[in-house]
Amino acid sequence: MTLAALAGTAQSAGPTGLADEIRALYARAKAAVGEDDLAHIRNVTAYGRAIDARRRELLREGGPRAIRRATALEMMYRLMQFSELGHNIVHGSYDHLPGNGDYHSDRYEWDFNVDVDHWKTMHHVGHHPNTNIVGKDHDLGYSIFRGSAGQDWYGHHLGQVALISALAAAAPAAAPFFLANIARKVSGDPFFSAYTLRSPARIAGRDLRRRFIDEPFRSGWKPLPTLLANYSGGVTGYMAVLFLVFIEHHAGELELFTDPGPDETADQYYERQIRATRNFLPSTQMDDALARVLEEEVPFADRPDLRIFYGGLDTHVEHHLFPDLPPSMQRRIAPEVRAIAAKYGLPYHETPLLETVPLIAKTLTGLSVPFGEREFGRPSTLLRDPASLVRRVRAGLSYRPLPESPYLDKPRFHNVPVRVLSATPVADGQAVSVRLARPRGWEDIGWDAGAYVSLRVAGGGDRGGDRGGDGQGGEESVRQYSLVRDSSDAEADAGGAMEICVKRVEGGRVSTRLNDSLRAGDHVTLVGVPQSSGDFPTPSPGAxxxxxxxxxxxxxxxxxxxxxxxxxxxxxxxxxxxxxxxxxxxxxxxxxxxxxxxxxxxxxxxxxxxxxxxxxxxxxxxxxxxxxxxxxxxxxxxxxxxxxxxxxxxxxxxxxxxxxxxxxxxxxxxxxxxxxxFTAPELDRPDDDGSRYTVRFRRTGTAVEIDGATTLLEAAGRAGIAVPTGCQRGLCKACVTPKLSGTIRAEAADRAPGAVAQERVTVCTALACSDVELDL
CATH class of the missing domain: 3.40.50.80 (Nucleotide-binding domain of ferredoxin-NADP reductase (FNR) module)
Structure with a gap:
């Protein structure tokens, strides 16, 4: 398959038109959110306060029955605080409504043991855009537990069932630290830092004081039953949340994905969200038991439906398609989402809640050993290859991911580690000829003469050109190297290998490193499949x-x-x-x-x-x-x-x-x-008309002011943010960055009706024509 036909490969296949229908549904649903939804969430808040007030009354009453009921109410209160309330409010479900008061995502006081900034970093920045992408989604199941066979295996997974039990024993106090650890993976902060530890310590301390000192003291002469109720109710509540969140994206038929890179289309994005997400069907038996406790213990005039305890969780497919729709609206549009999925031949995952319990238990137990998607359920497949098993165990115990990614049974097309087959000095040591193994799943990828590949290299800062030389870069650099054989020639003469030649550049750290240290058996990272630029690559140069x-x-x-x-x-x-x-x-x-x-x-x-x-x-x-x-x-x-x-x-x-x-x-x-x-063409920059724009960088919390002739890459440099760079022409996609808001010049030039704003931009060529916020 040639580059011209690459649209037919696995990385770009999928339904077309899906995104249009989902966006149309979102527009209708968002417009219909109004005062009724705001009144609903106010009523849910009042109901939660009534539940918590009755819980405290039961603690003061004492007695076995009262303590059991107080424990149940504590569990339900925690579940409600996470689901219908905080999780959705912090997503901005009501931000656009006038008179939203305390229900704005920036003002809401969430009575749950999480730091809201950590939550937004982990959930909004890390999880939702990267749902079930191995190596990028650091949501709950990907930080400590192994819940899918495509995840890498590490040493602690041997005892992950015991680890979960230990976490359960201290779940309320552990929750903010657990979340902070995930958030710092997204933000790039170290674990032992003020950002990671200060806020969780404050939150855990406040909760311990409230539940195990203040409330037992106020219970009079019955502190021990209060301690027991608060402990068991807190553990049950937080573990119920963890369990429900875990089942939404792990185990069973849910898919994991390789990194799609910057070229993922809107259709592919929505397809991934649907394939990677599960709704659960509540248990009538469990709901009846909870309803009986609530009806007997918590008198309330306008009692909401029991689904408020699962808000955004039993409609998790809808939540991932429309994160800022309130759960009341998610429930209303769920039949339409199911119909859209069926229309495009996509699964709409729904599993009865009680059936997920043995599924998760079996998954966590089975995945404690280093079986991947090809071996899970068929262990003899791996046992017949003891060398591969030993390699996995050694790498996992040393917490070193294997470059060949043996666990996920999907080909990779972005940031792909490839093995060096040979590295031979040429031109009297002034260059090195490198043969690279073609990655698994690239058998149908072809390229014409003149195509190139982009290598991602740690470090950089070289001066010079690309296409076999060096380009400018920061802490991580991307270099372009021409393939010296087209794919047909590679198949015939090089066993399908990709071959490049890297010339040593005076003062160039990347080219010098590749010339001096690259050896057969090493791995290098390809940004993507072979690419072409302009009209240089050609299947036939002419007579x-x-x-x-x-x-x-x-x-x-x-x-x-x-x-x-x-x-x-x-x-x-x-x-x-x-x-x-x-x-x-x-x-x-x-x-x-x-x-x-x-x-x-x-x-x-x-x-x-x-x-x-x-x-x-x-x-x-x-x-x-x-x-x-x-x-x-x-x-x-x-x-x-x-x-x-x-x-x-x-x-x-x-x-x-x-x-x-x-x-x-x-x-x-x-x-x-x-x-x-070898060099990037001069960027067509507009004349300075006096306009000034603010570029904000969400992850670092910094901002700079620029004019309309300054690229967003240059703005990042002024803010001290290192962005991987390569061709400086917007071709290699090394610098592609999510744009959260604002307009760039290329978008403003497109005046076509219905033109969609770019969600990812190549910052090396992007010029602002409004204030812009980037996910950096």
Whole structure:
């Protein structure tokens, strides 16, 4: 499958039109949210206060029955506080309504043992956008427990059932620390920091004082029963919340996903939310028992439905599609969501609550050992491969993820670790030729001559160009390297491997590291599948072609030449001699030591008839090299018909511009000139009209003021935020960042009716034309 047909691969397949229907439903539902929903949530709050007040009365009464009832009311109060109230209010369900009072997400006082900022970081920033994406979703099941076979296995999972029991024993006090640990994974903060520990310690201390000192003291001469009721009710309530949250995305038929990267479409996003989320069906038996306690103990004039104890949880599919709709509206539109899922052939997961109990128990027990999706339920599959089992155990005990991701049975197409098959020095040690194994699931991914891959590299800061050299970067950098074979050539001559060549750049940390330390068996990270830019990659260079390369610019050119030679061999029935191609290569280097692929180029010239001219700037004692500079006179002398040829140039930008001008003066039509440069083109920046915009960075809580000619990447740099960068042209997608609000210039230029704002932007080319908030 070629790049042009990549839309048919697994990473982009899925229903089309789904997003339009979901957005239309959301618009109707959001518009219908009104005073009735606000009145409902006020009534639920009043009901919760009545439940809590009656709980305290029962504690003062004492006696076995009163203590049992107080325990049940404590559990229900905690469940209500999480579900119908805090969880949904903090999502902003009522923010848009006039007169919302205390029910605004920034003002609501949540009577639950969580820090609201930690919750928003973990849940809104980490979980909802990345639902069930391995390595990015750090929601409850992904921080400590292993609830899906596609998750990586680590040593503590051996005892995860015991770990859950220990957590249950101290659930109310442990909850804020548990949440803070997840939030700091999203924010990138260390565990032992004020951000992670100060607020949880305050919250846990306040709850302990209230439940185990103040309330027992106020109960008179019955402190022990009060202590017991508060402890058992708190543990039951918080563990009920944990259990219900856990079953929403784990175990059974729910899917895990690899990182879709920045190109995930809206249709794919909504499909992922549906496939990864479960609603549960409440138990009539349990509900009847709870209702009996409430009716006997808590008199209330306008008693709400029992589903308030599950708000946003028994309609969790709807909640993930529409996070800021109140649960009362989620319940009303659930039949429409079910119908949309059925229309597009998507599962609508619903499981009776009591059936999830043995499912979760079986899952947690079975996943305590390092079985993945391919082996779960079929352990003999892995036992027949003891080397793989030992490798998993060793990596898991050392808390080191395996680069081949053996647990999730889905191919990866974004940030993919690939194994280095060989790393061979070339050009007298001035470059290294690297062969990379094609990742699992990429068998149908193809690319034409001239395509490139992007490598993500820790560290950076190199100066120079891309496409085999180095580009600018921060703490993490992305570099582009041309593939020196198209996919057909790779299959025939390299066993399907992808091959690149990295030239050593003076002062370049990335290129130097790759040249000096890369070895067979190492792993490097590919940002995505092979890409193309402009019209340089081509399946066929044409009958008459001219190729001009400068230094490492030979890497995409040799791929074209190999294609020409292969097509020529196929021109004859026996494939032996073929038709001699009319192709000429002018290859310019600094000196005779820096020529890359010289032996193969001479072989291509000898066997295929490609005309080869090698030039060096520095004088050479070799008679087969010419010492001269490329110019119009040289072009006319060695390629008299240059203007009539399809021309492909890969070199520094200055040489490309000069060559384009020379050939234009010789009469070459602009459409015959194709080029790739080592440097990013100058960004078209508007003139400064005096406008100033504020760019806010949500994760760091910082902001800077910029003009309309400053990129969002430059704004991040001013704020001290390191963003991975690569091509600086918006092509490699290394710097793609979620845009939470605001408008960029590219959006403002699109005046088409119904144009949808970009949710992710390449900050290296994005220019603000309003205040902007980024998820950085």
């Amino acid at each position: 008459k072609s001219l190729h001009i390369a400068g230094g490492v610019g030979i890497t995409p050119i040799i791929s074209l030449l190999r294609r020409i030679a292969r097509d020529a061999r196929r021109g004859q029935p026996d494939g032996a001699t073929g038709t001699r191609p009319d192709a000429t290569l002018l290859y310019v280097n600094r000196d005779d030591r820096s020529i890359i692929f010289e032996s193969e180029l001479r072989e291509l010239a000898r066997d295929s008839g490609i005309t080869l001219h090698l030039f060096t700037d520095a004088p050479s004692a070799r008679e087969d090299l010419s010492t001269c500079r490329l110019g119009p006179e040289l072009l006319q002398r060695v390629v008299p018909d240059a203007a009539d040829r399809e021309t492909y140039v890969c070199a520094p930008a200055a040489l490309i511009d000069l060559t384009r001008g020379w050939l234009r003066d010789l009469g070459q039509p602009a459409g015959r000139f194709h080029a790739e440069s």
